[in-house]
Amino acid sequence: MINKISTEKCKSSIKALEDAMYVIGGKWTLRVIIAIKDGHTRFNDLQRTIDGISAKVLSGVLKDLEQNGFVKRKVDIGVPVVVEYELLPYAESLQDVLNALVSWGEAHRNKLIKVQEMSIAQP
Amino acid sequence: MINKISTEKCKSSIKALEDAMYVIGGKWTLRVIIAIKDGHTRFNDLQRTIDGISAKVLSGVLKDLEQNGFVKRKVDIGVPVVVEYELLPYAESLQDVLNALVSWGEAHRNKLIKVQEMSIAQP
DNA sequence: GTTACTACTTACCTTATGTATAGTAGTAAC
DNA sequence: GTTACTACTATACATAAGGTAAGTAGTAAC
Missing domain, CATH: 1.20.5 (Single alpha-helices involved in coiled-coils or other helix-helix interfaces)
Structure with missing residues (x-):
């Protein structure tokens, strides 16, 4: 016999899990975060570190991470232009x-x- | 400058993450585990508890959970036949x-x- | 002048995942 | 006799994520 309280708690746990997985459940999301954490801040460096990721997918993941407040995109105008991705405190x-x-x-x-x-x- | 040690550690973390996500990263896997943990042991009960899951998907997830040693399928022959899914210790x-x-x-x-x-x- | 570096973008294709709907079989309540 | 319950399975379709390959632009080394 299932009581209502446990079911409600269960449903809210499932909702929280959904929210988490929506943001970080992508195939590459957490891998990118780990790699940046490890000191790989540039695009090509990240692509080399994360085996099998394509430029297109990496680009998309980085945009999502930026939108969700995990990562900051820092552009150093120079020759060549260098872009660095930094983890923001929220990533912690x-x-x-x-x-x-x-x-x-x-x-x-x-x-x-x-x-x-x-x-x-x-x- | 990235040293080799941190990169190796990074790659092994990514591999471990891959392994974990391969098993439990599916859209429904953990939701089903939470629901069983909450006391919902029967098929239709699980389907009612987990909003939006179809019978086909639930059936597939339960088979995967069984194969991975998280869940045991227990058939009670009776009228009607009742099937119960129990969490095994590995699920803990x-x-x-x-x-x-x-x-x-x-x-x-x-x-x-x-x-x-x-x-x-x-x- | 061809390759390689920086950091991507674009277009297209494939595949995995999920959705919807219906069907199976046996029983039993209304 | 029609609906509902048990637990699924089957079929067909839709979508979204990811994969592939090439292109862009500017600079510089060989």
Whole structure:
């Protein structure tokens, strides 16, 4: 028997999750944030660091990140023009999410490797 | 100047993130887990709780969750046949991820509402 | 004069994901 | 006899995200 209170709480959790995933659930969004955090601030540098991302997609992700207040686009007029992307303080609010996802991802990968080893040892 | 160590660490973080998002980054995956956690164990109950999910998608998500060891499918033969989905212990390892995402989603929503209020107050 | 660097943009194509609608089968209430 | 419940499955269609490849513009090295 499900009571109404738990269901309401459940629905609001699901809504919050939706909001989060809408903003940071894209295939590349968090990868770009991690790379910028690591010190890769320029476009081509980011593209080289993030395996498999195309210029088009990177450009789109950076625009979204700017709109959502995670990143600032800084243009240094010179020869050649250099554009730098800086993380804004709001990006730090994602730290818990990033830590949780990265460490869960590592643990999950280790689990898969163990399962694989066991199936090789005892086929 | 980026040193090699930080870049390697960055790439491995990105890989871990990829692994995590591959398993739980689907649009509905975590929503279904939250709903089961909340006590909604039957198919139609889940479909009613998770707004907008179709039977086809729910069916597919439940199969994935079963394959990944998050959920157990329990069939009670009776009239009518009742199928119950139970969370397995491995699903608990997602607790940190869920907490982080839900609380970030709530905070983000509150931030958006504040920004909206300010733009109405001072147009 | 051809290649490479800076940082992208544009157009097109593919694929994954999701949506909508209907159908299956057995039972039972109205 | 029609509706509703159980839990799905099947089919067809729509959309949106992402992938591919080429182009732009200015400079500079070879």
